[in-house]
Amino acid sequence: MSAINYPVVGAPKPSPAPVDGSVPLRIEIRQLQQNADQWNLYLLGLDAFKKMDEKSDLSYYGVCGIHGRPYRPWGGVAGHNNVQAGWQGYCTHSSILFGPWHRPYLALFEQLLYGIVHDIAGQFPAETKARYQAAASTFRIPYWDWAAIPDSGDYFPNAVGGSTTVSVITPKSNGQAVSMPNPLYSTTFHPLNPVQGDFAPLGRTPYNQWPTTLRYPSSSRSLNATSEEDQVFDAMATQFAGLQQNINILMNDPNYKDFSAFSNHLWVPDSVGTEASLEDVHNSIHGAVGGFMGHMSELDYSAFDPVFWLHHCNVDRLFAIWQALNPTSYTIRERTQDGNFVTQAGSVETSSTPLTPFVDASGSKYWTSEGVRRTETFNYAYPETRRWAFTSESVYENSVANAVQQLYGGLSNQFSGEEAFNLMSVRPTDAATAPAIEEKVETAHSTSTSNASGHANGAASGPAQKPVADTSAGFHPFHNLVEKVKGAVPGLDPKPEHQTQRGGLDLEKEIGKPAAPVPEQPRSYTEYIVNIKAPKHLLGQSYRVHIFLGEFDSDIRTWNTQDALVGTFAVFGKETAPGSDDETKCGKCKDDAEKNTIITGTVPLTAQIIGEVKKGHCGSLEKSNVLPYLKDNLHWRVTLADGTEKNRDEVPGLVVSVVSTEVALPEGNRPKYSGVYMVHPEVTAGRPAGLGAGAETTPGA
Structure with a gap:
């Protein structure tokens, strides 16, 4: 193999290592905000990471460039495929390696960011240094779960798109919060377009002249375009119901127990029941966040947008959850129609295919799909995949299945349990006799609601935040009656009305007097x-x-x-x-x-x-x-x-x-x-x- 410079091992385990074999968890971004010290370190670390010299492979720019632009070899790993034509990167889209390849990629990002966070923690004054170092020891990158209903009602995290600035405590601010640019909002290129001979690393206009990453650019041509973040919030809320149901199908439909069906969007003839995939849902998020011409909408540039890492962390989490539900189905053998920088088109991709350019801990071999099978290899897990906490595989698998239903079962929950009586009113055999359920809707378009998950130590805040849904009042139409009766978990119907708040319901008026008998549950x-x-x-x-x-x-x-x-x-x-x-x-x-x-x-x-x-x-x-x-x-x-x-x-x-x-x-x-x-x-x-x-x-x- 070619030059071996940067073994990918992930962030280290805490020392001493826990006796139960546990590893730190990657948690949802809104949950990370609840940990003031880790959130503070995350923002400071990400900001410092993005300011590193772009020429370094280990800079934010260098690591993001593995995914696409600027089309340069990383870590001294030379390719052998289509050298004359150039290459998009080492990334494996439309391939069974889509999920496995991104796992060491995220581990590399986490490894480097962890090192920066650890260094920053050691720079705090003596009276707070130990506290920040303790927070740094278990730091892991967060994920954004775009398929689960957020308690705060922000289907796109306000911390990411709500404000261009954040408040942080720095090692030199004497314990006082100071303002700095929000490192989750955008990335500034410095320099914007470093020329390498006749080659423009950031490609064509406008990308080679936009100084920062954009979401929903106000113009697809103007060099002065700005992000229209409100559209990201609206797009995610509008498309949420379908995204959530896609995940439910992928985790439950028996057709997706085969890894090749679950993993990627490459068409297979006569595959009517396997046209969904993790990669396809992943693509939808890229488009919904980037908008027309936004950086997230183009794979060449998407990794430069900070939300890319939150998004792909969730993709890796869903991959890990699928593995827990299908422990014997992780079989990788598929002939690829296309190639990449190092893989010839038409070759057979297997569990031993090198996941270039990522070198394993030996420093002499590349990671393979078999090698990255377990997230614990890189010293992390997710809240749902804590295998060490369960006495047997069956108990563990049952717990994961329950978590999937709780998080992503919004649609099927409407057809079962205590919500069935309400659903029968919209599933009549004769529409003319269906009992009507009226709702009192109080619009909140002119009302500015503060971020329910905001915190002084770094949570983004300000007038750019979107109004959040009043989930306590019954955020979803079907949920209104059920919550008032039984306090049930919110369902999903038909899709979230992200700019409305509902007041209390008078059940007597809503259902009528006397109350209709509860019909038999649909099965x-x-x-x-x-x-x-x-x-x-x-x-x-x-x-x-x-x-x-x-x-x-x-x-x-x-x-x-x-x-x-x-x-x-x-x-x-x-x-x-x-x-x-x-x-x-x-x-x-x-x-x-x-x-x-x-x-x-x-x-x-x-x-x-x-x-x-x-x-x-x-x-x-x-x-x-x-x-x-x-x-x-x-x-x-x-x-x-x-x-x-x-x-x-x-x-x-x-x-x-x-x-x-x-x-x-x-x-x-x-x-x-x-x-x-x-x-x-x-x-x-x-x-x-x-x-x-x-x-x-x-x-x-």
């Missing part, structure tokens, strides 16, 4: 899903497929955030045509395009359909009502990277279809997916990019 329901199949590089750039249910605004700039949006399928394509002004240096992408790599994704519809039933737009959740409704009201549109619309007829190979699968609710309230999917070609047939009349219509698994 199953139908899950409706949009499947999307698309060529990755056909359009020569990134593009998106927006899925709407019902009427939607024609203003394209609202498409990421408006209420009718169910979800977005993001495709990270590149221009591969020789001689083009935007021709990529990515050899991996050129291989992709040459082989016409096809990727897939899904957008669950059921939560949104429930909302349409409640509004009286759809008669019930039965297929006899839902399928005709979808035929008339399901819409999809395509946008390019800069937000302009692309005619759907001009995207050959794009196919949008609707499928359904049955979900049983046995005792214990965990959904049991049938694994059998029925295709409904009549819903999209005859429209641009709809499923053709000659497509397969038999049930598939």
Whole structure:
């Protein structure tokens, strides 16, 4: 192998190491805010990390560059594939190695940031040094769980996008809080565009002239563009229901017990029931946070946005949770259609394929998927994956399954347990006889609500914060009645109304006198899903497929955030045509395009359909009502990277279809997916990019 400079070992265990074999936990960012000392050190450390010399491989810029730009070798690791064409990086998208490769990548980031945090802790005055050093000893990078309902109501963390400044205590501030730029808000390039010969590391305009990372740039062309952070908050809240249900499906549907199905979005023929993937959901978050032309929306630049690390930490966590639920299914052997800087296209990727450029603790070998199987190898775990705390594998697996249901079972929870009586009112056999449930809604668009999770020691605050939902008053429509009766955990229906607050409900008025008898609990329901199949590089750039249910605004700039949006399928394509002004240096992408790599994704519809039933737009959740409704009201549109619309007829190979699968609710309230999917070609047939009349219509698994 080539030069071996930087073994990746993760942050060290506390000393002395715990006798139970436990390791420090990576925790959710809002939870980390509750630990004032660690939060303070995190902000100081991240700020210092980002100020390191960009020429160093161990700088923030150098580590982020592994993922894409500036297209330079890292750690002396030379490649052998498509050297003449250049490469996007060592990153393994559209590959079974997607999850395993990012694990040592995150461990490297955590290892370096931990070292900085530890050094800063040692610089505090004697009277507080020991306290900060104790906090530093168990520091791990946080994750942002974008698929679980946040107690604070901020579907995009206010600490990340709520303010451009934060308050911190520094080693030299005499214990007093001082203000500094929020290191989670953006990254400033210094210098902006270090020229290397004729090569511009940050690529084409505007990226090579924007001084900072942006989310939802106010202009896709102006060099003075600014971030429109409100759109990130709106986009995450609008698309939340579908994102959460996608995770529930991936963790529960038997079709995703195979790692190749769960891990990545590469299309497999005759795979009607496996078109979802962790990578596909991951793509949606990139697009929802970055917006049109935002840095997170382009893989070449995404790692420079600080939220990338929070996002990918959660992706790694979901990967670890899946491993806990499927302990014998981590099998890696797949022929890759594309390659990267060091992997030849068409080669077989296995558990021993090198995860370059990450060198293991020996200093002489690269990490492999088998080597990174356990997070404890890098001295961390997640709240759900504390294996050492359980007496047996079965008890541990049961605990993880319970956690998945609690965090991501919002939809299935509506069809079971104490909430069943409420759900039956939106699942009638005759819509005309369905009891109506009225809600008193008090809008809060003109009200500024403080961040419920803000803290003096570093929590972002200020007028840019989004209003947060009053979860105590019943944040979700179905949850209102149930919470007043039984104090149940909030469900999810139809998707969060992130700019409304609800006052108390008069149950007598809501239900009527006398109260209706509780109907028999439904024991199953139908899950409706949009499947999307698309060529990755056909359009020569990134593009998106927006899925709407019902009427939607024609203003394209609202498409990421408006209420009718169910979800977005993001495709990270590149221009591969020789001689083009935007021709990529990515050899991996050129291989992709040459082989016409096809990727897939899904957008669950059921939560949104429930909302349409409640509004009286759809008669019930039965297929006899839902399928005709979808035929008339399901819409999809395509946008390019800069937000302009692309005619759907001009995207050959794009196919949008609707499928359904049955979900049983046995005792214990965990959904049991049938694994059998029925295709409904009549819903999209005859429209641009709809499923053709000659497509397969038999049930598939």
